[in-house]
Amino acid sequence: MKKLVTGFPFWFFVVFLAMVVYATHVSADELAAPAAAPAAPAVDTGDTAWVLVSSAMVLLMTPGLAFFYGGLVRRKNVLSILMQCFMMICLVSLQWVLFGYSLCFGPDVNGIIGNLDWVGLRSVGASPNPDYAATIPHQAFMIFQAMFAIITPALILGAFAERMRFSAFCLFSFLWATLVYDPVCHWVWGVGGFLRTAGALDFAGGTVVHINAGIAALAAALVLGKRIGYPHAISPPHSLPFAVLGAGLLWFGWFGFNAGSALGAGALATNAFVVTHVAAAAAGFTWALLDWMFNARPTLLGMITGAVAGLVAITPAAGFVNTIGSIWIGIGAAVFCYLMVAFAKVKLGYDDSLDAFGVHGIGGIWGALATGLFATQAVNPAGANGLFYGNAAQVWIQLKAVLVTTVYSFVVSYILLKLVDVLVGLRAAEQDERIGLDLTQHREAGYTLLE
Amino acid sequence: MKYIVAVIQPDRLDEVLDRLTEREIHLVTVSNILGRGRQKGISEVYRSHKEAGSLLKKVKLEIAVNEAFVKPTIDAIMGGARTGQIGDGKIFVLDLPECIRIRTGETGGIAIG
Numbered sequence: 356m357k358k359l360v361t362g363f364p365f366w367f368f369v370v371f372l373a374m375v376v377y378a379t380h381v382s383a384d385e386l387a388a389p390a391a392a393p394a395a396p397a398v399d400t401g402d403t404a405w406v407l408v409s410s411a412m413v414l415l416m417t418p419g420l421a422f423f424y425g426g427l428v429r430r431k432n433v434l435s436i437l438m439q440c441f442m443m444i445c446l447v448s449l450q451w452v453l454f455g456y457s458l459c460f461g462p463d464v465n466g467i468i469g470n471l472d473w474v475g476l477r478s479v480g481a482s483p484n485p486d487y488a489a490t491i492p493h494q495a496f497m498i499f500q501a502m503f504a505i506i507t508p509a510l511i512l513g514a515f516a517e518r519m520r521f522s523a524f525c526l527f528s529f530l531w532a533t534l535v536y537d538p539v540c541h542w543v544w545g546v547g548g549f550l551r552t553a554g555a556l557d558f559a560g561g562t563v564v565h566i567n568a569g570i571a572a573l574a575a576a577l578v579l580g581k582r583i584g585y586p587h588a589i590s591p592p593h594s595l596p597f598a599v600l601g602a603g604l605l606w607f608g609w610f611g612f613n614a615g616s617a618l619g620a621g622a623l624a625t626n627a628f629v630v631t632h633v634a635a636a637a638a639g640f641t642w643a644l645l646d647w648m649f650n651a652r653p654t655l656l657g658m659i660t661g662a663v664a665g666l667v668a669i670t671p672a673a674g675f676v677n678t679i680g681s682i683w684i685g686i687g688a689a690v691f692c693y694l695m696v697a698f699a700k701v702k703l704g705y706d707d708s709l710d711a712f713g714v715h716g717i718g719g720i721w722g723a724l725a726t727g728l729f730a731t732q733a734v735n736p737a738g739a740n741g742l743f744y745g746n747a748a749q750v751w752i753q754l755k756a757v758l759v760t761t762v763y764s765f766v767v768s769y770i771l772l773k774l775v776d777v778l779v780g781l782r783a784a785e786q787d788e789r790i791g792l793d794l795t796q797h798r799e800a801g802y803t804l805l806e
Numbered sequence: 807m808k809y810i811v812a813v814i815q816p817d818r819l820d821e822v823l824d825r826l827t828e829r830e831i832h833l834v835t836v837s838n839i840l841g842r843g844r845q846k847g848i849s850e851v852y853r854s855h856k857e858a859g860s861l862l863k864k865v866k867l868e869i870a871v872n873e874a875f876v877k878p879t880i881d882a883i884m885g886g887a888r889t890g891q892i893g894d895g896k897i898f899v900l901d902l903p904e905c906i907r908i909r910t911g912e913t914g915g916i917a918i919g
Contacts, residue, residue: 646851650854654849654853697854
């Protein structure tokens with residue numbers, strides 16, 4: 356007899372419903388208001404408008420990433436990439452409002468994690484939370500942060516593209532968002548988080564988003580192993596125009612990502628906007644010239660890869676460095692990521708299919724350290740001075756945040772991948788991988804041959 | 807009856823078609839194909855990793871003709887496709903035992919033109 360339902364999605368749905376029931380139950384009781392509640396700060400309409408627009412722009416980065424990655428894979432796998440990105444939007448959004456936001460930003464537990472007071476967005480409402488953003492509704496901050504939680508695990512999929520089972524992808528992504536992203540986000544950005552308390556600077560997520568995802572990508576590439584036929588029998592990118600479209604959307608969305616992280620519409624957001632743009636331009640330009648020098652021709656794929664590397668590197672620094680600093684950060688991003696992708700990856704022999712580690716991991720680490728070099732309080736009095744402005748200690752603080760994130764992300768990601776492998780099997784069957792994930796995992800085809 | 811198959815450089819297609827038309831040869835099937843011969847490909851570079859382009863884009867022409875048109879057809883293809891460089895392509899001439907026009911059911915030489 357034919358099975359009524361497939362086992363994995365059934366149990367996944369049961370767990371999801373259980374979480375919804377729990378959140379419904381918890382959020383029925385309002386939290387007691389603090390004894391002497393201070394007068395609620397006023398909401399600024401300009402700030403709120405900018406943060407809401409920024410949230411939409413950051414959301415658009417995930418479909419942008421889908422096209423960036425989707426263009427780089429083979430025809431038979433393009434839908435699997437788009438599907439994984441859209442699944443991430445749906446899955447993490449729900450995880451976020453049910454309990455992810457509470458784990459990241461809820462009341463602190465020993466500097467390690469938020470507690471569950473804000474499950475189901477209990478007490479996350481219209482009035483501002485001055486700890487995070489004093490001039491916008493708390494829910495505006497919450498939904499802005501939701502977009503970061505979505506794109507971070509989506510970045511990882513570049514490392515395991517074209518060979519992971521979809522059920523394994525769903526389970527891993529859900530566990531990673533909960534057990535890696537949420538704690539690291541709390542350490543760096545949550546009130547009471549231990550890296551925030553230590554003074555680490557991460558304006559828009561260089562550590563939380565890019566190093567975190569980039570290192571997890573390295574773990575994924577190592578645990579899953581190479582694609583069949585890598586490196587010699589892998590066809591070139593099936594649609595570079597798609598990849599360029601995706602890179603363009605990423606660049607556009609990144610203004611929301613970085614300038615939006617000012618959480619207000621003012622001078623700081625403007626600085627972040629300008630340095631974000633300049634760093635991307637410097638890195639794209641540099642990469643094209645490096646290609647030209649080493650391979651005799653400048654390539655389009657190189658140029659957009661460079662631009663993305665520059666955007667990654669400026670992310671932690673956007674609110675702390677000036678324009679000249681951002682040019683150096685962009686140049687450094689192109690040089691370091693180029694060395695990784697063009698030379699080191701070949702020597703090391705792992706298959707980071709779309710260079711998620713090479714660009715986001717390396718670019719993120721460079722950006723975090725460069726923040727410790729180029730940061731200046733002339734840009735942001737709430738920040739700190741870096742090495743070039745007389746404060747060598749900041750580099751050490753940045754390095755510590757990088758090391759802690761790297762070790763935690765690698766170890767936990769590695770364990771989660773092994774766990775998922777035992778539970779549902781990480782890799783698609785060999786025959787499925789040869790046929791392509793679109794047909795075997797989704798029963799769909801990206802392109803038809805006949806009309 | 808002969809079946810003439812020619813593999814040529816894509817950028818020579820228009821010239822070959824013009825010369826076929828001059829000789830009143832109008833019926834031709836054209837396909838985009840990949841292939842390789844003695845000509846070396848242009849290798850492509852993706853993020854600094856070279857892809858040796860061993861298969862090249864070519865155009866394939868298929869033309870069914872009666873005996874009288876065999877030489878004009880070959881002349882037209884030679885004239886239009888030849889540059890003197892390696893990679894100009896090849897012409898294959900095959901015997902064609904039968905030809906049937908689907909609309910009328912006519913067979914043989916009359917069905918070709």
